[in-house]
Amino acid sequence: MGEQKEEFVVTPYEVRGRIDYERLRIQFGTQELTSELLARIRSIAGSELPPGLARGIYYSHRDLGQLLDLYEKGTPFFLYSGRGPSGPLHVSHLVSFELCRWIQEKFRVPMYIQITDDEKFWARGLSREETVRWGLENLYDILSVGFDPERTHVFFDSRSIAALYPLAIRIAQKIPYSTVKAVFGFPPSTNIGLVFYTALQTAPSFYPSWAEGRSIPCLIPCGIDQDPHFRVTRDIAEGLGYPKPALLHSRMVPGLLGEGAMSTTGHRDDNVLFLNDPIPVVRRKIRHAFTGGRSTVEEQRREGATPEICSIWALWRTRFAETDEEFRTLTENCRSGALLCGDCKSALLPKIEAFYERQRAARESVRDWAESRIITTPPRPL
């Protein structure tokens, strides 16, 4: 992509334009996920890195080094990630949960998942029935990546409020309206639920420390667009006596139409591979997807294509290339012109179909226990 200086916008509520991730990292003031840090993770895990880490999807962090220091000295952390249930998940949503699952397994740490059915009601025009229904559907999909039930805990906001609220009360008191206005750019017409919401989104970061009455570090893998949310969390942590959560930031999986992120915010369904898309729809979306190819076959054979702007290459990168070696070869063949976009899509399709099949089976297998993991009572009264 070189030195393009196109305009782009990245906030928790909007991702637009061709994102210069390095510029964004510097803008946000986060740290680079260096090869040294990756080597440390590999060494502690005693395992090869998963695609999210090995292939540069995760590229930025806050305080990951300190988190690993503490871990090596015997203070384990916990993972926290979440989902705003505004509709079906798309394949890009599973990227952070797949990383979490890997970390949970290798580091033997608890995972906390927050389903924000209240927030999506406040932020979108959905009914309460819809946000709750999608909340449960999304939860099944998230758990289907293979989390260990014993080490996995769920906050389903409207059902977990009794557990979250005592902590959220103390958090809310530390956050002035002016902060959320500045961070999220809320206009005066923003409803008071959404204004309050940051307190609830912050609560899981501190929950285990509060519950156990000792300092338990938190690691939050998330899209870099979500960093502003957790900057607020980090700013108030010390005042409440809890450790600042560490963050691990990913690039966004680009949309199939070549847009900034695989997202439905613009209601362009063809930009997104939904986990509940029927296979024929998946095929059509892939066939129509934007690539980094040239206008003609001849030109592409001669000049090669540009993987970095290609929505199909981004999918190979997440998990569909089964090995890093396969991903490297594919990338080289794309860049050299040896691989044409049509052939690349044809090779990807059976992998995606197999993934959909596995995912749907896994999803059925979690239904039995999913709701039993929802936390409903507070660990202490205050």
Next chain:
Amino acid sequence: MGEQKEEFVVTPYEVRGRIDYERLRIQFGTQELTSELLARIRSIAGSELPPGLARGIYYSHRDLGQLLDLYEKGTPFFLYSGRGPSGPLHVSHLVSFELCRWIQEKFRVPMYIQITDDEKFWARGLSREETVRWGLENLYDILSVGFDPERTHVFFDSRSIAALYPLAIRIAQKIPYSTVKAVFGFPPSTNIGLVFYTALQTAPSFYPSWAEGRSIPCLIPCGIDQDPHFRVTRDIAEGLGYPKPALLHSRMVPGLLGEGAMSTTGHRDDNVLFLNDPIPVVRRKIRHAFTGGRSTVEEQRREGATPEICSIWALWRTRFAETDEEFRTLTENCRSGALLCGDCKSALLPKIEAFYERQRAARESVRDWAESRIITTPPRPL
């Protein structure tokens, strides 16, 4: 008080100056509590009116006529009142609960009491431990006025949040930040808990309708200073499919130092008779209290005193004059100069002492069942 045009301020967070209640009622756009309405209440209740209604403490309302129409046609209402637990109750706080108790008994309707331990944490510099402790103490004092346990329900915000939240989610979505900013005058530094709080304060007004899935009217007796809170509630009621709550507004009991209302907001303890004041402290406060008397005995004998500005007269009015006849005579003797302030205070003291004694005994008798009335689970999931 005639036509004095002194400045006064009345908001949910501040009461200052000598209040012209009639001007305030017109400013707020509420209706006059006429003698016709009072006669209707007396007739439906089949009983003489309690001091709050008979002696003009309650003087304004919204939609009380419609509420009585519905009641007479067989649709009973429920009562809702609350308390922000920032410290011990004072004797003026019991005025609205005494009225509620009377209405509960005569109209055989349920009473909902909200204890806002979250709000007081957000609005004041108190710790969570303090707001919860005061919440329970205040609840005992409130219940001590004689509510029927079978018909009395309590929302203790931090403990009742699971019950209130599903409804509060839908309420919050209807209230833009700009509304609470305009109504309460919140500066940008206001914490996001207090911004959200109106949603929780609104929830009890709709709770029985939500719980039972049919329209149940609500009556809220409150100080006129609290009207702005419930104007927001009334504005959003229809959009949520619930009836607008009716309101019954009281004058504020003036402070012992002659200030706008018996309140501790200025941290002037001598302005207030706390229910936990030891009797010698009560005596001292009464002895030092501001009255409507003249500078000399001679002048008072000649010109008479001014009951309307007198903090002692206001106490007789609430409940310490045992009959309306006694109250009328006292007022006449005050105005004529027959009754001197020292004698009036001496006559009041044994009544107050007896009240404190009764109240303390009653308070002990509610401890057994008070917490059992706290609602902790929602009537329905959404």
